Amino acid sequence: HTADTAAYEAARCAMVPGATVIEAEWEARALIEAAGLRNTAVTVSPTEITEETAFITVRVEIPANDNSWMLSSQFTDVIVASEVTLLTERSPIVRLTGIPGLKAKKSKMKGEKPEI
Numbered sequence: 001h002t003a004d005t006a007a008y009e010a011a012r013c014a015m016v017p018g019a020t021v022i023e024a025e026w027e028a029r030a031l032i033e034a035a036g037l038r039n040t041a042v043t044v045s046p047t048e049i050t051e052e053t054a055f056i057t058v059r060v061e062i063p064a065n066d067n068s069w070m071l072s073s074q075f076t077d078v079i080v081a082s083e084v085t086l087l088t089e090r091s092p093i094v095r096l097t098g099i100p101g102l103k104a105k106k107s108k109m110k111g112e113k114p115e116i
Contacts, residue, residue: 003060003082006031010042010058011084014049021049028060039066051090054098059083 006028014024021044028042041061046053064078087098 002032002035002037003062003080004084006042007058007060007082007084010044010060011056011086014044014056014058015086015088017051017089019049021047024056024058028058032060032062037062037067039063049088052094053088054090054094055085055087057083057085 009031010024010028013019013027014021024044025042029040032040032042040063041059043059043061045057045059049056060082062080064080065076088094
């Protein structure tokens with residue numbers, strides 16, 4: 001749940017005008033650190049947020065090996081990951097340009113052929 005919450009809150013932080021990638025990373029890391037998790041990875045995409053950025057994706061990865069006090073051999077080298085993509089709070093034109101990218105991302109996650 002921490003991976004889900006950190007990814008979502010970081011994406012919410014980054015979707016507003018004027019937000020930066022660093023602010024999104026800080027938001028995710030604050031929640032991760034509050035949970036006492038170690039050796040995590042936070043990835044924000046795109047790497048630079050501008051007024052033309054239509055959507056934000058944040059991925060949080062938490063390695064089970066480093067963050068479990070009781071780990072079964074079935075879960076060695078398991079990474080708990082969560083990824084959230086949100087439309088930004090931009091002008092309607094900018095938001096509309098991002099919709100094809102979101103549809104393609106959704107299709108890719110489902111294993112479907114992307115629409116052209």
